[in-house]
Amino acid sequence: MTARTHDVAAATALAVLVLAYTPESLRLSTLLLALLANQLGGIAPDIDQPTAPLWRNLPEGHFVGKAFGKLLGGHRFISHSLLGLALFGWLSNVLLHFLHPIMPHVDVQLVWYAFLIGYVSHLFMDSLTKEGVPWLLPIPFKFGLPPVRKLRITTGKAMETLVLLPLLVVFDIWLCASHYDQFTTMLRHIVR
Numbered sequence: 001m002t003a004r005t006h007d008v009a010a011a012t013a014l015a016v017l018v019l020a021y022t023p024e025s026l027r028l029s030t031l032l033l034a035l036l037a038n039q040l041g042g043i044a045p046d047i048d049q050p051t052a053p054l055w056r057n058l059p060e061g062h063f064v065g066k067a068f069g070k071l072l073g074g075h076r077f078i079s080h081s082l083l084g085l086a087l088f089g090w091l092s093n094v095l096l097h098f099l100h101p102i103m104p105h106v107d108v109q110l111v112w113y114a115f116l117i118g119y120v121s122h123l124f125m126d127s128l129t130k131e132g133v134p135w136l137l138p139i140p141f142k143f144g145l146p147p148v149r150k151l152r153i154t155t156g157k158a159m160e161t162l163v164l165l166p167l168l169v170v171f172d173i174w175l176c177a178s179h180y181d182q183f184t185t186m187l188r189h190i191v192r
């Protein structure tokens with residue numbers, strides 16, 4: 001999947017779960033960081049390819065990205081598995097707790113959940129593509145949805161950009177419109 005689809009999918013997953021498990025109180029700083037963490041989680045698995053957004057925006061990023069990709073076993077390997085989820089989940093948790101003293105009002109647990117939601121959404125979305133995802137590494141088998149490869153999506157082609165992505169956007173608009181009161185009540189309860 002392209003980075004744009006992953007961004008929208010991560011936000012969609014976060015919105016759905018926030019509606020299901022609305023936090024009782026939320027600080028603005030936590031909300032903003034959670035949104036950022038969610039987007040980072042949504043693209044983090046693609047850190048294993050030099051064309052990833054992170055590497056594209058860094059000077060000499062292409063070379064660093066290549067080296068990083070090799071370290072992670074190549075594209076759609078460790079970072080695209082439950083092992084990768086555990087590894088990146090652990091690293092992000094350590095980082096958030098390290099940063100907590102300089103942002104004591106932020107609920108790092110919620111920010112961490114938002115990161116994980118983004119990460120899992122990435123693995124799910126990539127499972128819809130022809131290549132599939134090696135969810136159960138070290139078992140070297142790539143799983144896909146639906147299981148028949150022919151029925152899955154090719155990254156960047158019309159089925160993704162003209163059907164799936166617009167459908168996600170329409171779903172998000174419907175979600176916001178149909179749960180407008182719940183969203184506004186949550187935003188009204190934001191603690192500064």
Ligand SMILES: [Zn+2]
Nearest residue numbers: 001045046126
């Ligand atoms: Zn990916």
